[in-house]
Amino acid sequence: MKGDWKAAKSILEKQPSLIRYAITENEETLLHVAASAERTKAVVEFVKNLVTLMGNADLELQNKNWDTALSLAAQVGNIDTAMVLVKKNPTLTEIPNKSKVMPLYMAILFTQPAMARYLYGISKGISGDFWSHENRGWVLQKCVEADMFGVAINIINDHPELTENKELLTNVLLYLAKKPNAFEERKPGVVFRIIKSCKFVHLILPLLKH
Numbered sequence: 001m002k003g004d005w006k007a008a009k010s011i012l013e014k015q016p017s018l019i020r021y022a023i024t025e026n027e028e029t030l031l032h033v034a035a036s037a038e039r040t041k042a043v044v045e046f047v048k049n050l051v052t053l054m055g056n057a058d059l060e061l062q063n064k065n066w067d068t069a070l071s072l073a074a075q076v077g078n079i080d081t082a083m084v085l086v087k088k089n090p091t092l093t094e095i096p097n098k099s100k101v102m103p104l105y106m107a108i109l110f111t112q113p114a115m116a117r118y119l120y121g122i123s124k125g126i127s128g129d130f131w132s133h134e135n136r137g138w139v140l141q142k143c144v145e146a147d148m149f150g151v152a153i154n155i156i157n158d159h160p161e162l163t164e165n166k167e168l169l170t171n172v173l174l175y176l177a178k179k180p181n182a183f184e185e186r187k188p189g190v191v192f193r194i195i196k197s198c199k200f201v202h203l204i205l206p207l208l209k210h
Helices: 005-014 016-020 030-035 041-052 069-076 079-088 090-094 103-109 113-121 133-145 149-158 160-164 166-177 190-196 198-208
Strands: none
Touching (some): 005 016, 069 090, 079 090, 090 103, 103 113, 133 149, 133 160, 133 166, 160 166
């Protein structure tokens, strides 16, 4: 938690297998704990040093909730740590937890916009093998709920087929309707840019007809 690599290194040199042991009641490894610690320069350096001693499979270890270290980093917004993990093992972005959601969803759920933008930016339009129409829809809906409209636009642009899901569109419109501040004339919100987006208009118009 303190980022004391010197102390940790001396222990790991004596017992290297500890690097992949669960050390908390929630079955989290050293990397899990470091990834969710307060973001400081020392902690980031700790993660960098730790990762050099780990294989790709070690980075994929999950806690009781099936969260990887990247998933925990996403929840607390530790972008520097996330970048270290993804550089070592890019497939971490597509490992779901027990709730079947990816780190990107967790970043949005815990309102970490910078992390969400980063993870979406490296996701290749959330088009990997582990993505489906269903979990893309979850991400889109959660983006609107969390006011992350920029990511929402990107999802619609990359996956216009989501606009064919009437239940999803209904939920999206309902969440928008609950955000009157986003439509204030004195300070036009980013929502107007979403509505003016050609593909997002196709998302909303079918609902307005009903």
